[in-house]
Amino acid sequence: MAKVAAPKQIRNFCIVAHIDHGKSTLADRLLEFTGTVAKREMQAQLLDDMQLERDRGITIKARAVRMAYVRDGVEFEMNLIDTPGHVDFHYEVSRSLACCEGAILVVDAAQGVEAQTLANAFAAMNAGLTIVPIINKIDLVNARVDEVLVEMEQTLGIDPSTVLKVSAKTGIGIQELCDALIDRIPPPVSELEAPLQAMVFDSHYDDYRGAITYVRVMAGKVKKGEKIRFLYTNSTHEVVEMGQFVPHKRACDALEAGQVGYLICNIKSLDLVHIGDTVTLPGDRAAPALPGYKEPKRMVYCGLYPSDGQDFTELRDALEKLAINDPSFEFEPETSDALGFGFRCGFLGLLHMEIVQQRLETESDVDLVQTAPNVTYEVVMRGGEVRMIHKPQDVPDSGNIEEFRQPIVRVSLIQPTDFIGPVMKLCQDRRGIQVRTEYLSPTRTMLVYDIPLAEVIYDLHDKLKSATRGYGTMDYELKGYEPADLVRMDILVNAKRVDALSVICHRGDADRRGRGVCKRLKAEIERHMFEVAVQAAIGTRVIARETVPAMRKNVTAKCYGGDITRKRKLWAKQKEGKKRMKSIGSVDIPQKAFMAVLDTGEE
CATH class of the missing domain: 3.30.70.870 (Elongation Factor G (Translational Gtpase), domain 3)
Structure with missing residues (x-):
């Protein structure tokens, strides 16, 4: 069947950038400029509608919205998917990229190219998207537009003449951006006459309507009242309602190839909708499954x-x-x-x-x-079997372990040149191995290190911000598993092992960490009527101990002067009672104590 170009007026694109470079504000200006949202309904970060997103000022979920833009009497349909910028939500970004033909790459005029800018830009390029680069926040007093253009050319190979200068806050350059989107991003190529083939890129559960599925139609069309089939679960449903986000749900009668929208099929079971699934027609007319998304790696x-x-x-x-x-x-x-x-x-x-x-x-x-929290380790047993360890309690006895492997990540750290020394020390303290150093511009450097993931996830980001006065940024990707000298450190409270407090750490750090954890636990656990021993142990060897003293009543208060044997008798009786209480008493461990095991004992 000959390919028919889908309506040439459709453009599908997403916005990718480092955290806080102004993606959500840019989305606001586009919605306002195209008249999608009336002035009176406008509010800052309109697409970040989850309360948590508004409280923290970050985007957590990708959001889709349809905008209409009229140019020279022709109406174009622009489907924008707003994506998060934080490294943890890179999976949301990868799903959005699969539904687009183009991406706006936003770079902050003051901060320049950051670690996450590189990661998201390369992800978009690898997905074959057309990049529309822009420099945002040109209205700032400390904007360094010319220097940032040089950084973009050196790190991403972007031609400076193609970069648009925009201020999402004041609206400068928004019209030029809309024109560039229409001129540079290709329309979706798809077959209108082909059987329905749509990609599920998100979904959420509504207590009244059931599962609401977000789809991008790749080929064919879907109409209200039609039967559709989800290939992954092989379940068939009737489309009760469909529509597009403008930015709130607006129903329509059909979605055609190239369009982005939602489907409601009264699906009450949560197991029937899988993100990355393909929606098609039931029976013999079914289209083949689309390549979904790579399963995300939980770290x-x-x-x-x-x-x-x-x-x-x-x-x-x-x-x-x-x-x-x-x-x-x-x-x-x-x-x-x-x-x-x-x-x-x-x-x-x-x-x-x-x-x-x-x-x-x-x-x-x-x-x-x-x-x-802890990361996933690999253990090679004496018989050659490889086990994945998700929690410290699962670590077998050291006698059965042939090799203990930990996940290593390649970390890219970007910071001003003045802070190279403190950042290198920070990485070396965490057993990092330097890979290379790159100069992005005369004032900014990128250091690349291989560091164990366990050392990265807890506080490397916070320590990096402290060491660089807030100017440093980082991004990481998993490189693989490598052998290391690791041990399981158990925490015993009152001679009983508390499984939820066990941690896996490097043998060289175990003594220091054990002492740090015991000190923290001594401060967190309240005093009981008997003394409580807090110990850190590797196998049967105790490596650190602290004692939470007992609350004591002064039993000799009424003995003024007189015979010492009377006092000794009362003290012995009290000691006996404490001993009995210790054997039957239980220790309350507060929530804060479970986080104490993250203490590295550095201070």
């Missing part, structure tokens, strides 16, 4: 437990709802001696973990206890 795991054991089922329902909206997060049930029944959850990074925890507490009103 950080932690346990989530309801603080009240009765809330287990509520927590499970809340996690299921969240997983349909955020497929990069996974969970499975687990039990802990200290905390009871809960879930082991996998995340893309530490910010992702924090966001999921906050969404659970605000959207589902579940009170949580969270254990310390």
